[in-house]
Amino acid sequence: MTLxxxxxxxxALVVGAGWxxxxxxxxxxxxxxxFLVVALLGFLVWAADxxxxxxxxxxxxxxxxxxxxxFGALGGVISERVGVVNVAIEGQLLAxxxxxxxVTTVVGHPVVGLVSAALAGALVASVLGVMSTRYxxxxxxxxxxxxxxxxxxxxxxxxxxxxxxxxxxxxxERLPALAVPVLSRIPVVGPAFFQQTAIVYLAYAAVAAVxxxxxxxxxGLRVRAVGEHPQAADTVGIAVNLTRFRNVALAGAIAGLxxxxxxxxxxxxxxxxxxxxxxxxxxxxxxxxxxxxxxxTVAALLFGFAMNLQYVLGxxxxxxxxxxxxxxxxxxxxxxVSGVAGHVRGPAAxxxxxxxx
Numbered sequence: 001m002t003l004x005x006x007x008x009x010x011x012a013l014v015v016g017a018g019w020x021x022x023x024x025x026x027x028x029x030x031x032x033x034x035f036l037v038v039a040l041l042g043f044l045v046w047a048a049d050x051x052x053x054x055x056x057x058x059x060x061x062x063x064x065x066x067x068x069x070x071f072g073a074l075g076g077v078i079s080e081r082v083g084v085v086n087v088a089i090e091g092q093l094l095a096x097x098x099x100x101x102x103v104t105t106v107v108g109h110p111v112v113g114l115v116s117a118a119l120a121g122a123l124v125a126s127v128l129g130v131m132s133t134r135y136x137x138x139x140x141x142x143x144x145x146x147x148x149x150x151x152x153x154x155x156x157x158x159x160x161x162x163x164x165x166x167x168x169x170x171x172x173e174r175l176p177a178l179a180v181p182v183l184s185r186i187p188v189v190g191p192a193f194f195q196q197t198a199i200v201y202l203a204y205a206a207v208a209a210v211x212x213x214x215x216x217x218x219x220g221l222r223v224r225a226v227g228e229h230p231q232a233a234d235t236v237g238i239a240v241n242l243t244r245f246r247n248v249a250l251a252g253a254i255a256g257l258x259x260x261x262x263x264x265x266x267x268x269x270x271x272x273x274x275x276x277x278x279x280x281x282x283x284x285x286x287x288x289x290x291x292x293x294x295x296x297t298v299a300a301l302l303f304g305f306a307m308n309l310q311y312v313l314g315x316x317x318x319x320x321x322x323x324x325x326x327x328x329x330x331x332x333x334x335x336x337v338s339g340v341a342g343h344v345r346g347p348a349a350x351x352x353x354x355x356x357x
Contacts, residue, residue: 006042010035036302044309058305058312059192063200064266066304068093068275070203071258072282073289073296074210075251079125080291081214082247083227083240083349087143088128090279091150092121092252096259098154101270102162104172110264113172114199114257117264121256122249124150129248133241136353147279155272162270170269175199197265199257206254211293223247227347230354240354255279281333288336290344299336306332 013035020026044053072089079086096117104113124146131137162170178201180194214220222243225233230240258278263270281303289296307329314325 006038006045009038010042013038053316054312056188056191058308059188061308061311062301062305063192063196064304065307066301067200067203067261067265068258068278069282069285069300069304070207070297071261072255072279073285073300074206074293075121075125075253075255075258076283076286077251077289077291077293077296078210078214078223078254079248079251080286080350081227081347082223082244083230083347083352083354084128084132084244084248085139085143085351086125086128086248086251086255087140087283088124088146088150088252088279089255089282090275090277091143091147092124092255093259093262093275093279093282094147094150094154094273095120095124096256097262097274098157098259098270099256100260101172101263102169104264105169108173110173110175113264114260117256117260118253119256121259122253125252125255126245126249128252129245132248132353133245136355139351139353151273154270158270158272166269172263172268172270174268175264197261199261199265202257206257207293207297210254214293224347227349230349230352234354234356240356244354255282258282281329284333284336287344287346291346302336303329303333 013031017031017035020028020031072093075092076086076089099120100113100117103116104110107113128139128142128146131142132139158170175197177195177197180201183194184190186194214223222233222238226238226240226243233243234240259275262274267274282300285296285299285303288299310325310328313320318325
């Protein structure tokens with residue numbers, strides 16, 4: 001009966017969207033969002049097969065998987081808004097995870113490790129910034145090369161150094177969970193979102209700060225001007241390439257914080273290639289979120305939810321084939337990105353090097 005009702009709601013949403021489209025009217029954002037939510041509910045009802053879904057665990061796990069993607073997506077939004085395609089998010093996350101684990105173990109304080117992760121991410125991004133603004137190298141190629149380079153270096157150092165000196169170099173102290181008064185007591189949602197480590201709360205603050213900075217400050221106006229029309233920005237006295245370099249480094253620092261979550265807030269010790277492609281999914285979240293910090297964050301949460309759903313459904317014995325569960329989060333990513341491809345436009349000058357004069 002529940003599935004029948006949900007199917008009826010889905011049909012009504014499709015008819016409503018089609019009616020507005022045929023009438024030449026714009027389809028409001030709440031229609032596709034509502035369709036996605038109802039479709040997800042229908043899938044959960046069917047996949048659970050009369051079993052009880054552990055909703056609190058589902059939300060907690062989804063947020064844990066989403067946090068690195070949120071940081072990576074915010075870095076990607078800033079970088080592409082300023083005109084540089086940041087494919088190197090994966091490398092920035094991995095560098096942040098590696099450096100934060102080592103520094104925290106040596107120094108003995110997670111805050112220092114968190115700062116070092118931001119610096120590591122900024123260093124990787126600075127290479128992308130220099131190559132794209134000074135030497136005009138193809139930004140996508142540089143990003144892929146950086147991902148491979150960082151992956152190779154961290155894998156080599158893990159095998160030859162960290163694995164042989166675990167207690168001295170790869171045993172970071174994890175950040176404790178901090179409960180927000182009142183909010184943490186909200187049923188279901190409270191423990192999932194307001195009883196977390198400082199990195200998670202930092203992610204909440206970063207989303208608000210990046211949105212406010214991009215759309216409500218002079219800095220954001222300059223960033224968007226450089227990414228949309230660098231010639232016009234240069235005409236009014238904005239140093240285009242310098243602005244790009246600085247903001248790409250800032251984007252890398254934010255992504256590096258996401259890498260620190262792996263070692264200081266979630267897993268603990270550094271593992272080889274522990275980011276497992278999260279940086280690429282974060283890049284997909286940027287596109288799906290239409291280069292908007294809040295929308296990209298929602299997309300990251302969606303992808304994190306899809307990734308955690310495969311584990312939960314496997315635990316409760318869902319009739320869904322295991323092969324489908326393994327590919328489910330990536331299938332969601334592909335469908336989401338293909339759904340907006342051709343319908344949205346990124347920053348006009350993203351990926352195009354700027355030669356002054």
